[in-house]
Amino acid sequence: MIRSGDDYRESIRDGREVWVGGERVKDVTVHPAFKPVVDLRARLYDMAHADATKEVMSYVDEDGERNAVPLKLPRTTDDWRAKRRAVEAMMDEAGGVVTRVGDETVGEMWSLYDGSEVLAEIDPRFAENIERHIWRVLRGDLFHVSANTDPKGDRSKLPQDQDPDMLLHVVRETDAGIVVRGAKYETAAAYANQAFVKPTIANWGKEELSDYAVGFVAPMNAKGMKHICRSGFAGRGVEDYPLACRFDEVDTLIIFDDVTVPWEDVLFYRHTRAAAFIRGTLHRYSAFPYVHRILRMADFMIGAAMFNARQTGLDKQPAVQEKLAQLACYREGINAHLTAAIADGERSPRGLLMPNQSLLYTGRVLACTQLPAMMHLTRELCGGQICVTPDSTSFRHPELQPWLHKFYTINERWDADDRRKLLAFARDLVNSDYAGHRLTFKLFAQSPPFAHLAAVYRNFNFDGPLRAVKKSAGLSDKVMAEKPRP
Numbered sequence: 001m002i003r004s005g006d007d008y009r010e011s012i013r014d015g016r017e018v019w020v021g022g023e024r025v026k027d028v029t030v031h032p033a034f035k036p037v038v039d040l041r042a043r044l045y046d047m048a049h050a051d052a053t054k055e056v057m058s059y060v061d062e063d064g065e066r067n068a069v070p071l072k073l074p075r076t077t078d079d080w081r082a083k084r085r086a087v088e089a090m091m092d093e094a095g096g097v098v099t100r101v102g103d104e105t106v107g108e109m110w111s112l113y114d115g116s117e118v119l120a121e122i123d124p125r126f127a128e129n130i131e132r133h134i135w136r137v138l139r140g141d142l143f144h145v146s147a148n149t150d151p152k153g154d155r156s157k158l159p160q161d162q163d164p165d166m167l168l169h170v171v172r173e174t175d176a177g178i179v180v181r182g183a184k185y186e187t188a189a190a191y192a193n194q195a196f197v198k199p200t201i202a203n204w205g206k207e208e209l210s211d212y213a214v215g216f217v218a219p220m221n222a223k224g225m226k227h228i229c230r231s232g233f234a235g236r237g238v239e240d241y242p243l244a245c246r247f248d249e250v251d252t253l254i255i256f257d258d259v260t261v262p263w264e265d266v267l268f269y270r271h272t273r274a275a276a277f278i279r280g281t282l283h284r285y286s287a288f289p290y291v292h293r294i295l296r297m298a299d300f301m302i303g304a305a306m307f308n309a310r311q312t313g314l315d316k317q318p319a320v321q322e323k324l325a326q327l328a329c330y331r332e333g334i335n336a337h338l339t340a341a342i343a344d345g346e347r348s349p350r351g352l353l354m355p356n357q358s359l360l361y362t363g364r365v366l367a368c369t370q371l372p373a374m375m376h377l378t379r380e381l382c383g384g385q386i387c388v389t390p391d392s393t394s395f396r397h398p399e400l401q402p403w404l405h406k407f408y409t410i411n412e413r414w415d416a417d418d419r420r421k422l423l424a425f426a427r428d429l430v431n432s433d434y435a436g437h438r439l440t441f442k443l444f445a446q447s448p449p450f451a452h453l454a455a456v457y458r459n460f461n462f463d464g465p466l467r468a469v470k471k472s473a474g475l476s477d478k479v480m481a482e483k484p485r486p
């Protein structure tokens with residue numbers, strides 16, 4: 001089934017308790033902090049119905065039902081190419097980068113699907129729940145987000161030795177389900193339908209069972225749940241902050257104040273081995289759409305820098321061309337990893353097609369670690385005017401306009417109005433508080449950098465380089481038998 005934008009809007013008018021700036025939000029679909037991104041998400045839903053985009057955004061399944069391409073379980077390279085096209089179409093329609101609109105988090109459920117046999121061995125009670133939830137998201141066209149990160153507290157102490165709620169945990173079991181208490185950070189939760197809640201990266205030590213090892217699906221209007229959102233970037237004037245005002249994906253601290261999770265929504269419980277397994281495989285699919293968004297950010301940086309260089313004829317300078325080429329190398333480096341990860345995909349334990357894991361995780365490190373340097377290079381190429389230019393109201397003011405037009409008009413192609421717009425765009429891309437927020441999002445939202453490198457370490461095949469050195473250095477066979485140190 002595919003939902004319309006209005007179906008989506010209706011689905012989030014469900015009595016959820018949302019707060020922003022100390023204000024209780026009655027309806028997230030109309031509140032100024034959320035409306036731009038809710039409208040955008042609704043437009044993306046409508047794309048699956050519109051004649052021009054229907055075929056790229058949806059497909060007909062074996063039961064004759066039309067479903068959303070981004071939510072489809074990937075089984076072939078063509079499925080991945082279709083997903084890539086759908087995300088490109090979404091970002092073309094949006095005119096900007098939105099990451100947490102569902103397709104980028106649904107893959108966490110596919111990892112669970114892959115692991116359902118392993119999880120059933122650990123605790124057979126929940127295998128059916130996993131399977132049912134996978135299909136529920138697809139068939140219900142749900143907007144599904146991700147909840148991993150707790151406030152954590154003092155990590156030199158065990159959770160039990162401080163306020164135990166610093167990490168989300170089970171406080172009791174009832175016939176109806178488990179009751180959980182704690183808090184999680186979640187982007188987009190206030191306007192999504194549900195989240196896959198699971199433990200953050202944790203050192204489980206030798207404990208086999210823990211009240212903290214729990215994973216479940218929670219609706220965003222559950223009784224006892226409070227969304228306390230950070231203040232929004234929207235509303236500052238779209239002419240001066242064209243990205244912040246349209247693409248702010250508001251983050252939430254969700255409080256779970258004794259929330260009951262029905263047994264049918266529990267995906268794993270108490271077994272630390274299950275929790276560790278989930279953490280180890282969580283991003284095997286979802287890293288792809290996460291990195292894909294950075295490709296579009298790279299395109300925006302190249303476009304902004306190149307327009308700025310061309311305006312003033314700086315693109316003729318070899319030193320400037322080199323810097324533009326560096327941005328192009330970054331962009332194509334990401335593109336190469338994404339393209340090759342699909343072309344060289346790997347079969348998962350349940351028969352899905354995973355992007356090549358080593359290429360995907362190394363691509364994520366390339367894209368995320370180089371992003372600050374590339375933003376800085378863009379800032380440099382755009383010049384200091386991105387942070388000193390007066391705002392749009394000054395450009396329209398009758399007394400100021402002649403001066404600003406005089407000093408911001410460059411030639412017959414670039415009048416003052418276009419120059420101001422480009423500078424405002426570039427500022428919001430690499431220099432504004434929203435730009436800084438996006439950079440931090442890419443640093444952390446799919447786990448912190450050390451976890452990205454740990455994923456590379458676990459997935460890169462070190463045997464090839466070892467064999468090459470063994471042969472070339474004439475080492476004996478026994479060196480290959482050495483087990484990696486824990």
Ligand SMILES: Cc1cc2nc3c(=O)[nH]c(=O)nc-3n(C[C@H](O)[C@H](O)[C@H](O)COP(=O)(O)OP(=O)(O)OC[C@H]3O[C@@H](n4cnc5c(N)ncnc54)[C@H](O)[C@@H]3O)c2cc1C
Pocket residue numbers: 146147148149150151152184185186187188251437440441444445446447448449450
């Ligand atoms: C904009 C934004 C959006 C987010 N959206 C979501 C979301 O939708 N869902 C969600 O679940 N989470 C989300 N997060 C949270 C994100 O997952 C966490 O910020 C991230 O996992 C890091 O956790 P932390 O902030 O608690 O930092 P910490 O765990 O305190 O880590 C801070 C730093 O300490 C060091 N460090 C900590 N532990 C280790 C270690 N074991 N080994 C080596 N170094 C270590 C590293 O340098 C690390 O970067 C979001 C974060 C941001 C900033």
